[in-house]
Amino acid sequence: MPDFTDNLKPASPSGPELLAQERRQSDVAVEELSHHLFLDNDFLGRQQRILRILEKDALFTKAKQLNLSRPERYQLGLARAKKLRRLADQHAWDAEDQSMSQYLCDDVSPYMVHYTMFPTTVREQGDDAQRAYWLPKIEAGEVVGCYAQTELGHGSNVRGLECEARWDPKTREFELHSPTLTASKWWNGTMGRTANHCVVVAQLLVPNSAGSTEYVSHGPHPFIVQIRDFKTHKPLDGIAVGDIGPKYGYAPMDNGYMLFDHFRIPHSAMLSNYSRVDPNTCTYSSPANPAVVYGSLTAVRAAIIMHARLVMARAVTIAVRYTSVRRQFSDRDSQSNAPELSVLDYPTVQIRILPLLATAFALHYTGAAMQKLYEGTRAEIDKGDFSKLAVLHAQSSGLKSLCTELAADSIETCRRAMGGHGFGGGSGFIQLNNDYLSKPTVEGDNWMITQQTASYLIRRMAAAVTSKGTPDDELERECRKWLNEEHDRNVSPLLIFDSDEQLVQAFHRRSRESTYRAYVEREVKKRSWNSLLIQLRKVSHAESQSILVTNFYNALQDSSLSTALRRHLQVLFRLFAFYTMDREARDFVKANAVSNEDLDQLPSTIQDLMAQTRPHAVNLVDSWKIPDFLLDSALGRSDGKVYEDLFNRAHRLNPLNDITFNPYYKSDEIIMGQGSDELRKIAAKL
């Protein structure tokens, strides 16, 4: 309905003018930088191609979806998931195309586990016959599958799972059973409403010997189980399964619960590529080298870091563009009547956003390096040589922990830096934040998995102290070098402002020192593991930061970079390194890595680097090429029409404004003129 607001424009200077000016003033070559970031795998071409298809389809329109109820969000998610799969058939999308379509759709898909963990497990854990039987049905979408490991009472400690699979030699079946409430499968995606099959991880119980009634537990094993009827999609008898209810974000995903009541499944249900139960003799044969699993886990973690950097880039894109457009207060030291400053001109806004911009690059180079390293060791892994994988896997735990935490925190930091409008739906931060907040917890709790990294580092340091023969790996070699050349040698602190190499070296020295201290506590003083946990996390983070800084530095040596671009990236590198160092400054003193005097200079150095970055901030975020379709943000629009979009969402797209309410408290009428019907309807939903 047209009204007087149709002709109103925002006060000048307008967002588009301001962003145009930002783009003009910078010599950052956006296309060159984009190309540098997304060299591999035609990421940008793919993004463009899939985007064109999704943008045309009304089902993927996002602006109003925050108004939907949770049950509606699941239904929309299912409808979108189906549509994406049909589009994949229609356009012959490959796996990467399909991932891209889900990334752009930005809904976690109710089919997610059906596409990922479920087929991966069947492929890795199933024997040839099982693969041949199941994979075509899965691919056809006839079998819709999920993966149930975690239970109501048991998460990371897989050995504590309670769900049982008991082999019954008489009927030659396994009996799946949930003996307690805490044995209920819990959190398992795609299981709540969508899947008709499931890989269930249960404690395998097998009679001591054929004919015995004494059972032996062989620990958790995977079984593939039909859980719902193909036709009615109702749970089979003996199974209670459903969705666990609303969560932070993840609204379209049906994370589920499931219990079994003496539910019988055939011998063929046990995935038997490694472990087997002989149906005749009750003999259990045990798995081959489980290190294979670390391979795919490491690949998953590299992917998590590559995803984390896109999440950060997205948050920072919105924050940089909006704070360039948003103006507030004149310079306090200026003449009166000076124009208001862009919010991004304030150092207190810069310090929250620009180091995160630098961090997105840091994550990028480390994610890319990990992927390359993993690909490089693939051949060795396939040959059964896991030595390099061990280092990579240990490092990946700490990096997963630190990087997902950095990304999750960056969203909230950017949001707050945007002031009031950051709290609104037009920020584009609500779904991003709520969905991403699971990442520090899933796939290994962020605090817990740092133990793996620290434990590995301490072992390598212990080996280096003993110093027998040639070092087992690069890490031990570095530890030895540090012990011989730097530790207790009265070396001078590094000159971090003189060369980037010394800056990198400072992070190394500090990480070695941190590992060494933990080694002394654990191995020399024999302190208990649990009493060291806080320190161990710091050990892991010190190493992860050292890796991030090193990979960033190495990437700058890429000879294909133009001098101009390398200069800009160098500023970001230093910003990231100094900012990280400043937050843990005492550590660097203790390691004799940096002098107190130099550390005192960090705040002003950081402020200088931010001032150097400021004029290029918009071009730097533009280079990440996050499409408006994905940003779904009035504040972060690439054209700068911040206020027009906010107003449009409020005035034209808000369904609440279609209803007139009765505001008088003595009446229990809610909608004007409708009596108390509406109240009854709402009350019925409570």
Added chain:
Amino acid sequence: MPDFTDNLKPASPSGPELLAQERRQSDVAVEELSHHLFLDNDFLGRQQRILRILEKDALFTKAKQLNLSRPERYQLGLARAKKLRRLADQHAWDAEDQSMSQYLCDDVSPYMVHYTMFPTTVREQGDDAQRAYWLPKIEAGEVVGCYAQTELGHGSNVRGLECEARWDPKTREFELHSPTLTASKWWNGTMGRTANHCVVVAQLLVPNSAGSTEYVSHGPHPFIVQIRDFKTHKPLDGIAVGDIGPKYGYAPMDNGYMLFDHFRIPHSAMLSNYSRVDPNTCTYSSPANPAVVYGSLTAVRAAIIMHARLVMARAVTIAVRYTSVRRQFSDRDSQSNAPELSVLDYPTVQIRILPLLATAFALHYTGAAMQKLYEGTRAEIDKGDFSKLAVLHAQSSGLKSLCTELAADSIETCRRAMGGHGFGGGSGFIQLNNDYLSKPTVEGDNWMITQQTASYLIRRMAAAVTSKGTPDDELERECRKWLNEEHDRNVSPLLIFDSDEQLVQAFHRRSRESTYRAYVEREVKKRSWNSLLIQLRKVSHAESQSILVTNFYNALQDSSLSTALRRHLQVLFRLFAFYTMDREARDFVKANAVSNEDLDQLPSTIQDLMAQTRPHAVNLVDSWKIPDFLLDSALGRSDGKVYEDLFNRAHRLNPLNDITFNPYYKSDEIIMGQGSDELRKIAAKL
């Protein structure tokens, strides 16, 4: 529907057993501590009385409300707000009772601004006639009001507002007008759908003199304006008003937008207690001392801190109870088959939760001290003496900034410490988190308002350096003392482990030093204000931390405390102080307040204090007496029935489980057996 899950119990030891054991093992006297915390104003009696009424009313049942759509949440919010008001009439609740009912209901009320800012402004800014006319109508709920200051393009910088009120001497009316889109009022609570009146803050434009066509701007002034029809509740002609749409949390609140198209209001609309326009001569007379406003602002901020401490206590209550019940992994150094440990036994979990438990107490004592101080200066303020208020107001800005940030961050920290279940709706954190996240931004952005505190501190330090006559206030006296006795005097670092007094003194010394450094930069080196903003925030936080530590310490001197309880509180005091110190350790070295050697001891001291707190954690949170009704948390239930409640919410209370879906991608049927109807319905909402 009964099924086999009805008879299942969680694995033992059960939550109730575990919590009972936690309660038995502690000698913290819950009732004594509760009494100590909630001495004033019969808080606990009131809570109990109102709780009994709300618990009986099905409209206030919370468990399923996360499933509702945003429009439904507003409707529910309005229904609840009406019901609370009717209950207030019925039970003759006073203002504190009504606040308590809203606190327990835990929905931000669509009537909120009608109850707070709207009547306060009419009372403070209206003249006698205006008060006599409006207040009875407001009290009767006939006039439902809101307050519109912030605009789409203008937040904290009130002088930048664009909405105009132009005095027309001919018709003797003001013309309200929004010249641009950015002039749209924005974010204003209760305005979107609920209010029929509004206090509109607009730039007052008055002709130069009677008969002149030249207008002079007198800055922002408040006008009371009818915006909707009493009967139809439709916006009046010339007004566009509505709800701005979904946000982080605050779902039941109709934050609004509003524009005026040459909308005319009578002379009496201008609230004229201070400022007036003479309708005959066009003469503008200006306001009396605006410091009055700081009085109520300071009171509001004390209330914000008292609220923040309850929010923290709530988050910590849930986290402590759940991590006591939740068990995971055995001790790595123990025998195999050792039982799993309570998650709260891990120092990595303690370090996230227990310092926050201590912080809730710190906030409590400072909020209480501020309220007392404000009450104490009330008499002087009423006499027109604002000298003490100035200090209090300056301190309140920094404290508001720090305390709301601590509280907001504590929610997310506690949530993550709870692992997977923290991400679920049964955590009780979703609404708490989303609603509270606005606090660091509203009522003065957290980063921005620290300038007020720092600016004040620097002025007092400058006065102390000049040292003319007797000091103006306590702060200047302390600055002089520091300059004379500690600054550049080569004093020894304080012995923070020897006495709590010295520990407090260390915070003072560090704050003075921090202020002095900023004073030198600004006043001596004449650095620009904006270039110092990051440093100024640190100055403000240093002072706020010093105030928090001091008030906590002072509270321990209360002679009514039993020795046992004082000992427990002392542990919390030290935990808070050392934890805070550890995070900013270099600052304390630079101020010569603490030695490097002592700072190196902080991590192990903190770990010791946490170990001392651990056995009492459940009793300590119990003492805050946050009712289960408010917690709305399966994880934080006082009876420990964590798993039973999580399962009940999933299996019995989740509406998504009432629907059976069609999971096959080739069909666009969403609900099994219903064809493509549902898809059309959902698509229509996009």
